[in-house]
Amino acid sequence: MTLGPVLVLAALLFSMGVYGVLARRNAVTVLLAVELMLNAVNINLVAFQSALQSPQGLGQIFAIFVITVAAAEVGIGLAIVLLIFRNRRSANLDDFATMKG
């Protein structure tokens, strides 16, 4: 399998993630967009590993670490969003601009 198309797919996913983070206003949707970016990274790592055919499997190991850390971070993120929703009854990022300057 050629490496090029897979990297393009990852780049597209990453770009969609960046767009989602910048343009979406709902905190949960932004979290999903960040997940897209992290999964683009995983696709990259596994694709490179496959192309390099390295016996050590570093790309896969790296991808597993990324997945694990991402899971922990989503746990933290959802806890924060839940806490804010309890206080504010809203998960819209535009509502969180009390501090300026």
Added chain:
Amino acid sequence: MGPTLDYLALAPELALVATLMAVLTADIVLPHAQKYWTAVLSVLGLTVTALPILFLLLSDEGTRTMLDGSYVVDDFALILKGLFVAAGYIVILMSVSYIESDRYYQGEYYFLLLASILGSVVMASARDLILLFVGLELVSGPLFLLAGWRKGDVKSNEASLKFYLLGVLSAAILLYGMSFLYGLTGTVDFDGIREVSAGLSDTPAFIMAVLFIMVGFAFKISAVPFHFWAPDTYEGAPTPVTAYMSVSSKAAGFVGMLIVTYVAVPGASNIWGPALWIMAALTMTVGNLTALRQTNIVRLLAYSSIAQAGFMLVPFAVAGVSSDPTAVASAFGATVTYIAIYTFMNLGAFAVVIAGARYTRSGDIDKWAGLATYQPGVALFGLIFFLSLAGIPPLAGWYAKLVMFSAAIGGGSVWTAVLAGIAAINAVIAFYYYARVVKAIWFDPVPDGHVAGKPEQSRSLQLALVITMLFVIAAGIYPPISAYFGDTVASIVGGG
């Protein structure tokens, strides 16, 4: 056959893990009235952690390497580990009275703080992409939660959310760069990357990978234009947590940046040198100019810490243009020296904010007017730390600026001289707003109708103030203390 481990070299990490487990257990077991033991345990644990670091540093046995070169305990790692543990120690001293008076549950607080310290201690030794990434996330993860510690406070919620979203965004950008670095070099350890990447510096994908990694770290050190989360997060988070973020989380970002630029891809200095030159100039200027307009003392310190990050970035630009190994080594040492001194003076400034706010009951600089008339002690500490941040001799901040300027001039090119000029102008601007705080505290009259709070004395907070003050004065009067940091770590660039 499993990997061989050097338990003496790993002792600081093991002691920290044991401490945070003990703190977590104590938190579950102890009744509410005895929760203060978690703070005592944390302080004891950090003291135990510091012992092997000191022993390894003084024994002078050279570098210890583990896991095929992925985990290295050299002088650079030990100095920074010591710095992170010292910063953690001071932050815990600052937190005790703050957390108790907050009526919030406290065991988790110390647990999360220790976990973050563990992350930064791991990062200092990490010499491959995976360990560096895991260490960095272990630094930030607990801080996302600590920033939102005051659960009912909307500002604290907002601080936490902004910090979290920007934190994960920067991690994703960093990882995307790292994935390309792995793909192009076929390895994750920095020695391997340095060898393979030597011939890659014109490949577009490699340039992109390096720039993505720089952007990822720029978020962590709150460099302009990736700084906008910092003032809001600093203002909303509990003040001791802010102090910790502005020091350790920033230093951890710098450690990552130092290792990647100087150790992993030194051959790409034609890429990261100019990028960090621009970033340094922007960060100093925007940070300082925005700080001029601030009326809240915590926001002022937030922008001041952004500007200080700009000063720390100046030596990187020197290393980017210079091919002289001595100039590169002195630039590397200059950044580490600056970080070490900044850690103590900034923690001291935040300790003054915590101590002073108990009397003024406000973060407004106007409300701090005349603090010296009713609290001369706190006002004196304020004078010392704010003048040190401004870089007035004989306080330590002066020496930090001196090594930064001499590294910039030692670069010996027009570009580094221009950057030194920009830094000099910024140092003058910075003096203005630091002096404004000192003037309010010492010379302005107490505002009408102000009733000073009468808080209980907090011995741990006083201890934090005294420790930071002793360092700031000693390192300023006797420069060999500060020079020690730079001289000791410089070997990593030459020989490493």
